[in-house]
Amino acid sequence: MLERFLDKTRFESYDDFMANFHVNVPDNFNFGYDVVDEWARVAPDKKALLWTNEQGETIQFTFADIKRESDKAASFFMSLGIKKGDMVMLILKRRYQFWFSIIALHKIGAVTIPATHLLTAKDIVYRCNAADIKAIVAVGDDIVTKHIIDAKQQCPTLQYCISTGPEIPEGWHDFNKECEKAAPFIRPEHPNDNGDISLMYFTSGTTGEPKMVAHDFTYPLGHIITGSYWHNLHEDSLHLTLADTGWGKAVWGKLYGQWIAGANVFVYDFDKFQPVDVLHKIHDYRITSFCAPPTVFRFLIREDLTKFDISCLKYCTIAGEALNPSVYDEWLRLTGIKLMEGFGQTETTLTVATYPWIEPKPGSMGKKGPVYDIDLLTSDGRWAEDGEQGEIVVRTHGIRPLGLFKEYYRDPELTHEVYHDGIYHTGDVAWRDEDGYFWFIGRKDDVIKSSGYRIGPFEVESALMTHPAVVECAITGVPDEIRGQVVKATIVLAPAYKNKDKEQLTKEIQDHVKRTTAPYKYPRVVEFVEELPKTISGKIRRVEIRQKDNK
Numbered sequence: 001m002l003e004r005f006l007d008k009t010r011f012e013s014y015d016d017f018m019a020n021f022h023v024n025v026p027d028n029f030n031f032g033y034d035v036v037d038e039w040a041r042v043a044p045d046k047k048a049l050l051w052t053n054e055q056g057e058t059i060q061f062t063f064a065d066i067k068r069e070s071d072k073a074a075s076f077f078m079s080l081g082i083k084k085g086d087m088v089m090l091i092l093k094r095r096y097q098f099w100f101s102i103i104a105l106h107k108i109g110a111v112t113i114p115a116t117h118l119l120t121a122k123d124i125v126y127r128c129n130a131a132d133i134k135a136i137v138a139v140g141d142d143i144v145t146k147h148i149i150d151a152k153q154q155c156p157t158l159q160y161c162i163s164t165g166p167e168i169p170e171g172w173h174d175f176n177k178e179c180e181k182a183a184p185f186i187r188p189e190h191p192n193d194n195g196d197i198s199l200m201y202f203t204s205g206t207t208g209e210p211k212m213v214a215h216d217f218t219y220p221l222g223h224i225i226t227g228s229y230w231h232n233l234h235e236d237s238l239h240l241t242l243a244d245t246g247w248g249k250a251v252w253g254k255l256y257g258q259w260i261a262g263a264n265v266f267v268y269d270f271d272k273f274q275p276v277d278v279l280h281k282i283h284d285y286r287i288t289s290f291c292a293p294p295t296v297f298r299f300l301i302r303e304d305l306t307k308f309d310i311s312c313l314k315y316c317t318i319a320g321e322a323l324n325p326s327v328y329d330e331w332l333r334l335t336g337i338k339l340m341e342g343f344g345q346t347e348t349t350l351t352v353a354t355y356p357w358i359e360p361k362p363g364s365m366g367k368k369g370p371v372y373d374i375d376l377l378t379s380d381g382r383w384a385e386d387g388e389q390g391e392i393v394v395r396t397h398g399i400r401p402l403g404l405f406k407e408y409y410r411d412p413e414l415t416h417e418v419y420h421d422g423i424y425h426t427g428d429v430a431w432r433d434e435d436g437y438f439w440f441i442g443r444k445d446d447v448i449k450s451s452g453y454r455i456g457p458f459e460v461e462s463a464l465m466t467h468p469a470v471v472e473c474a475i476t477g478v479p480d481e482i483r484g485q486v487v488k489a490t491i492v493l494a495p496a497y498k499n500k501d502k503e504q505l506t507k508e509i510q511d512h513v514k515r516t517t518a519p520y521k522y523p524r525v526v527e528f529v530e531e532l533p534k535t536i537s538g539k540i541r542r543v544e545i546r547q548k549d550n551k
Contacts, residue, residue: 001035001260002228005221009228014357014367017229021370023221023402030192031220032070032107035260040067048259050238050285051096053269054277059096063259066099071185073097073104076178080135080160084109084191087131087200091115091138091148091246094269097164097175098245099255101137106198106217109191113200116246117141121150127202128155131212131409135160137175140167192217200409201248203346212409213346220256222349222403225369227257230342230353231289232315235262238285242268242278242292248346249320253291263289275299279308286312293320294327297339298465301330310335317342321539322440324462325362341365343440345426347418348372349403351394352438363462364437365430372401376432377423389431389441389454394424429456446542448477450485455521457542463516464489464523467509469497474532474540478525478549489523490545492531502528 002009005024011017026034039046044064052058061069082088088110092098098114105112113131117139124147127133133155138144140163149169152158162173192198198217202210227233231253241253258265268281279300281287290313297318313335319342328339342353343365351374354366368374375383376390384390394401396419404424408414418425429441441447441456448455457475464473472492477485489509497505506526513522533544 001039001262002224004034004038005224005260011229011357014355017355017357018370021225021229023224023371025194025218025221025402027194028190028192029194029218029221030106030109031198031217031256032103033187035220036063036070036103037067039063039259039262043262046235046262047264049096049099049265049267051267051269052281052285054271061096061099066103069100069179070103070107072179072182073100073175074107075182075185076175077104077108077110077135078185078188079178079182080173082108082110082135082160084188085196086110086135087113087133089113089115089127089133089136091117091119091136091144092164093117093139093141093271094245094267095139095164096267096269097137098250100179101175102251102255107185107187107191109188109196109198111197111200113202114246114248114250115202116244117144118246119147121147124148124151125154126209128158130202131200132157134158135162137162137164139163140165140169142167145169145172194218195406197406197409199251201346211411211414214406214409215403216406219349219403220251220260222371222401223252223257224260225257225353225371226252226342226350227259227261227263229355229369230340230350231257231261231263231291231317232340232356233258233261233263233289237261237263237289238266238287239263239289240266240268240281240287240291242273242290242296252319252344252349273299275303279303279305279310282310282313283308288312289315289317291317291319294318294323295321297327297331298324301327301334305334313337316340319343322365322458322462323363324465326462326466328360328362343438345428347405347424347426348394351392351426361433361435361437364433364439366438367436368438371403373397374438376430377425384432386432386434389429389447389456391444392426392428392430392438394426396422396424398422443542446476448475448485448487450477450480450487451483451520453520455487459517460487460489460513460521460523463513463521464491464509466516467512469493469500469505469509472532474542474545475523476542476545476549478546486524487521488525488527488545488549490527490529490532493528 040063048063049061164175197214199215201213243249318339340354344350351372352365354360373395378390430438460475474490478488480486533541
């Protein structure tokens with residue numbers, strides 16, 4: 001399938017990759033027809049999706065199956081009057097109906113809005129009214145359906161509620177039954193242009209209301225690099241990305257780039273994460289490639305890996321938050337596998353990564369790729385030198401790179417604020433070493449200015465996480481008359497340390513940071529808490545800690 005979009009698919013080196021990678025974008029590209037249906041045509045029995053759940057059910061879907069089921073779903077949606085440009089929210093956890101539905105909506109030319117099952121009624125009302133959502137397809141779960149029912153009266157554009165079961169509330173459509181009895185699918189005459197919106201995410205920002213990040217129909221092609229050259233997938237790969245379908249990470253790791261590469265996507269449908277269950281799945285199903293946030297690997301390295309045969313696992317990638325070097329080192333020691341880090345945003349595809357041709361530096365995001373011209377912009381408007389901190393930006397040279405978002409929907413001012421004069425501003429701060437590797441510092445708002453030093457939260461958090469007492473932590477700056485700001489650590493303790501003398505433990509942790517990183521970065525203020533404030537997607541809300549401290 002890669003040959004359909006790339007002139008050259010194999011690269012001998014990073015330099016070869018940077019110089020010769022190029023995606024040929026077809027007119028009116030539609031992932032449903034040009035990838036899923038094309039695989040179904042040339043290799044109908046090719047494995048596409050291996051789904052399993054906590055109850056032990058297992059279903060292997062081929063590309064022929066995905067085409068058939070997405071056609072049924074498209075026909076059903078069209079029978080309701082869902083058409084090109086209509087907004088449809090999917091709240092489907094890890095149910096296989098997510099894949100049927102998103103491909104169906106692509107085929108129609110409608111807009112898919114994946115969403116998490118953690119949304120409350122208030123969240124649903126906000127999203128429906130902000131985007132004029134016409135339909136919601138959701139799991140038939142007591143809590144999810146209750147929130148939708150509670151929200152519906154305040155959502156005038158919401159016409160259809162559709163359930164995949166087991167619960168089908170009164171007045172709702174039964175997804176499974178109605179797909180089965182749907183008329184044969186007739187492809188719309190002109191479902192989309194490349195510039196039409198196909199996918200939209202409400203970002204769970206650490207400040208303010210969520211933004212609506214809109215991507216066009218060419219966005220999946222931006223994930224060729226994600227699947228084939230970061231995850232390093234091929235047609236025999238069985239790949240697991242640990243992510244709920246409500247998050248952007250799902251299409252990053254469970255759909256677009258993986259299916260273009262011809263890999264079989266493994267889906268484990270669970271409600272509560274248990275590290276030992278993931279190890280069992282790798283062992284039992286012989287998963288070859290695995291991607292997860294650093295937090296997951298922190299849990300996995302605490303398990304007894306000798307109880308599992310995970311020799312099938314050949315490649316591991318990591319994203320979603322910055323990687324602590326200690327986690328990298330321990331995973332390598334236990335498995336012999338190097339963690340290959342990657343960086344991107346909801347607004348982009350993969351922008352910086354540790355690609356197969358380069359040696360990882362633990363704690364570094366890797367190097368820039370061939371699609372985005374990444375650079376660092378200092379606070380005074382200069383291009384940063386090596387070793388100097390700056391905001392990660394994308395220079396677009398008058399042409400929007402493949403995979404970069406189209407706009408913040410219905411918010412031209414905010415769009416212009418981050419993307420103007422040929423530069424997209426990520427809001428993230430990093431530094432670059434002399435070898436071209438990028439090292440994450442933190443969000444612009446999170447960088448601490450203390451006694452003339454600029455201190456990134458991540459570097460202090462990395463030092464803290466190597467202390468056995470620390471399970472989770474957040475670094476923020478608190479006002480100080482002499483230094484401007486001082487470093488504060490908000491820490492969740494491991495159970496074994498919760499009854500220790502806090503004054504003595506504070507000094508021990510401070511001394512540990514002084515030994516582990518530059519002494520001026522140590523936290524002068526330490527607070528122990530039961531849990532950290534987080535967004536609905538699990539990101540730490542440092543802004544909430546700062547607001548509390550500034551009262």
